[in-house]
Amino acid sequence: MCLWDWITISYMAILAPTLSKKFQKALEGLSETRAAFQGLTDSLSEDKIQDWKRQEKQASRQASRQRGDALKIYEVQQEKGL
Numbered sequence: 001m002c003l004w005d006w007i008t009i010s011y012m013a014i015l016a017p018t019l020s021k022k023f024q025k026a027l028e029g030l031s032e033t034r035a036a037f038q039g040l041t042d043s044l045s046e047d048k049i050q051d052w053k054r055q056e057k058q059a060s061r062q063a064s065r066q067r068g069d070a071l072k073i074y075e076v077q078q079e080k081g082l
Contacts, residue, residue, distance in 0.1 A: 041049065059074075
């Protein structure tokens with residue numbers, strides 16, 4: 001076994017547990033995000049959801065022509081209070 005093989009195996013032995021932990025945390029975060037997203041969806045009117053779906057389809061079509069600008073529909077817009 002050459003030195004490079006030993007370094008690669010050692011690196012993988014250190015890296016694998018770290019990646020496993022990060023993957024588990026990502027799965028936990030996904031569950032939390034999914035629940036929050038479902039709560040948001042349940043609180044919206046069907047008209048608003050359909051409007052957003054239409055905008056998403058339109059943005060997807062435009063994305064190949066104008067990368068970036070079409071995806072601005074995903075930016076959060078807030079109305080300022082008086």
